Amino acid sequence: METSVTNSPEELGIAAGKAAADLIRETIASNGKANIILATGASQFETLNQLIKEDIDWSKVTMFHLDEYIDLPESSPASFRKYLKERFLEKVSPLKAVYLVNGENNPEAECKRLGEIIQQNPIDVALVGIGENGHLAFNDPPADFDTHVPYLVVNLDEQCRKQQFGEGWFKSIDDVPTQAISMSVQQILKSKHIICSVPDRRKAQAVKDSLEQPVSNKYPSSILQLHPDCRFYFDKASAELLSTV
Numbered sequence: 001m002e003t004s005v006t007n008s009p010e011e012l013g014i015a016a017g018k019a020a021a022d023l024i025r026e027t028i029a030s031n032g033k034a035n036i037i038l039a040t041g042a043s044q045f046e047t048l049n050q051l052i053k054e055d056i057d058w059s060k061v062t063m064f065h066l067d068e069y070i071d072l073p074e075s076s077p078a079s080f081r082k083y084l085k086e087r088f089l090e091k092v093s094p095l096k097a098v099y100l101v102n103g104e105n106n107p108e109a110e111c112k113r114l115g116e117i118i119q120q121n122p123i124d125v126a127l128v129g130i131g132e133n134g135h136l137a138f139n140d141p142p143a144d145f146d147t148h149v150p151y152l153v154v155n156l157d158e159q160c161r162k163q164q165f166g167e168g169w170f171k172s173i174d175d176v177p178t179q180a181i182s183m184s185v186q187q188i189l190k191s192k193h194i195i196c197s198v199p200d201r202r203k204a205q206a207v208k209d210s211l212e213q214p215v216s217n218k219y220p221s222s223i224l225q226l227h228p229d230c231r232f233y234f235d236k237a238s239a240e241l242l243s244t245v
């Protein structure tokens, strides 16, 4: 586990985006291709801003998507597919393959479809965030640390839905879906390298719990302590409560 604390979200994004880009380039150089996971949300704004500026042969990169709401149309400002198209896919040259999560039709079938594909494509680099409630992807506490299915349907807890409303993605809390498709915790942990970008004072308690509490599904992101190459990027505000950095 490596931690970097930067002065601002912008500096965080530059550091995390460059680190992700280096890992993607190294993987392409040794394997001829790279498989990546992208997350969404406010925590990824600056990291993706940097990643799209990097010199990467995207035609050798396959992208998987971490999570998406169930029954939220892509036209909604809160849609994660919309987010990834606007903030990443439309800004880089075409990728080798892109597997976005679609929660609109048959979520169980979508989990199965994506699960079969990701099992054939071991992940090299995963970009993730941490929620205010400590969630990893949409695995809210108490998270299922045991399931080995790659994607699952999850219920979103009140705190998670408030957080999504609080970030300004929805007009009211009632508009926030109650379910999502999420990559499982075990599938995320299979990634060879993990870049975890977490800016903002709102995340300070979750950051402290994730790094300083014993690993527990009460703090889903605490499981990242067990990963052999997880690099955390904080800004001063999100790292404010850490006693170890």
Ligand SMILES: N[C@@H]1[C@@H](O)[C@H](O)[C@@H](COP(=O)(O)O)O[C@@H]1O
Pocket (backbone or CB within 6 Å): 039, 040, 041, 042, 043, 044, 066, 067, 128, 129, 130, 131, 132, 135, 136, 137, 138, 167
């Ligand atoms: N589902 C998203 C994830 O893709 C993200 O990595 C994490 C952090 O979120 P945010 O950046 O919105 O705080 O949880 C969100 O709710």
